[in-house]
Amino acid sequence: MSNKINLSTSLVDLDNITAKVDISEFSGDEIEKMANLILTTGGVVRPIILKRTGIESCEIVTGNFEYHATVKASEIDPEHSGMIRGFIITEEQEENIIKQQEILRDLDTPLPESPEVPIDVQDSQVDLTKMFNNLTLNLTKELNSQLDQKLQPMTTKLNQLNPSSPTNSQPQINNIAEEKLQNIESKIDQLLPKKLPEIEEILNEQLKTIRQKITNLSKQEALSLLAQTQTGLSRQIKAIDRESNQLQRVNLLTVKTKEEIQQAFTREKVTTKMINATWEAIKLWKQSGESLTWENLKQQTKKGIGFGKTTYEKLRKIAEIPE
Incomplete structure (x- = not known):
């Protein structure tokens, strides 16, 4: 269904x-x-x-x-x-x-207490082995999925910023695009210094080490160690997520076209009206000759150009104003 x-x-x-x-x-x-x-x-x-x-x-x-x-x-x-x-x-x-x-x-009612049953050591080891194998498979799948999701927007952005094939609407920003391209490539190298198969190999080696430790642990201690392992992986995935979000932010000090704003907004649920209002607010700032800050941009929400607080908050999620 x-x-x-x-x-x-x-x-x-x-x-x-x-x-x-x-x-x-x-x-x-x-x-x-x-x-x-x-x-x-x-x-x-x-x-x-x-x-x-x-x-x-x-x-x-x-x-x-x-x-x-x-x-x-x-x-x-x-x-x-x-x-x-x-x-x-x-x-x-x-x-x-x-x-x-x-x-x-x-x-959801409490289960009746059951008498304690001696734990069979052999059965416990079988359960732990099965649990460990499942965890290894799930962690690898999740890592693959997360990396694919995070790399796709960066790959798209790299293709769009490649100055070797500029669009008609961006003939004068090749130098800026080239600088952005080099900056993004550098950050990706820092973020993912190894290819995905090599990352999986490192992960598998770490899990083998954990498996060796489990051999000498009780079932409760083994469960605790595996939970800590999963928490550690979650922390790494979050770090990748933060770096990915940062790479996808548009620099409002160097943005030249509305298309750049539109591309950055693909990560947020916005309307064409919001995109147009954002571009108008940026153009007004450029004409004013003032320094661009988030506070100055927030003042644009009071000028009746359609650039409201909701649009402003969404812009803060996808853009940056370097100090």
Whole structure:
């Protein structure tokens, strides 16, 4: 059926998530308690449910408490990954997902205590091996997916900035394009000094080392080590995400055409009217002879040219004004 949901989770940056329910609706003590548990275990055990509001932005359908607790965890420990695992659904799927959540809440009763059963060491090792193999496969797939997503916009931008084939609308900015091209290539070399197969090889070697350590650990200690490994990978993916976002930002001090603004806005959900208003605001600044700052640009929202606060906030996400 066309409305069938794909039950696979994704790691989502906390900065890209909007919560409908404010943190004040929850107990501060419970939030802090949960945050410390998240830091101990490496993440939440139940993925939250999100729906997209933009190319990178999402809104919470269910899981506001888990979200706020994860944000709190990042405040307590800045080294925390700053990401949360969740299902990303469409608006059409939202109603059925909420119904499913309500049914699960009604049926979510404590299980009766069962007598302790001695753990078979051989069975535990089999479980750990299976769990480790699954984790290795999932981490590799996730790394591939994340790198593909982050490299695609940069590759597109490189092709557009290549001065060897300028468009008719950009004949006079070859020098600027060449400088941008060299800058982006340099940053990509720093970000990804090795090819993807070599990155996978490094990851596999690290996982082999972890597997050797697991041999001498209890099952609980092994689970904790694997959780820490996944948190570490999440931190690296977040670093790639930050670098990718920075590379895709348009420099408002050197922008020459509306097409450059339009290309940068492809990462945000905007209208043609917003793009035109942004370009008009930039042209007004160029004519004024003033230094461009975000504060000066914000004043343009009051001049009735269609450049409103919403457009201004979206521009801040995709552009930069170097100091």
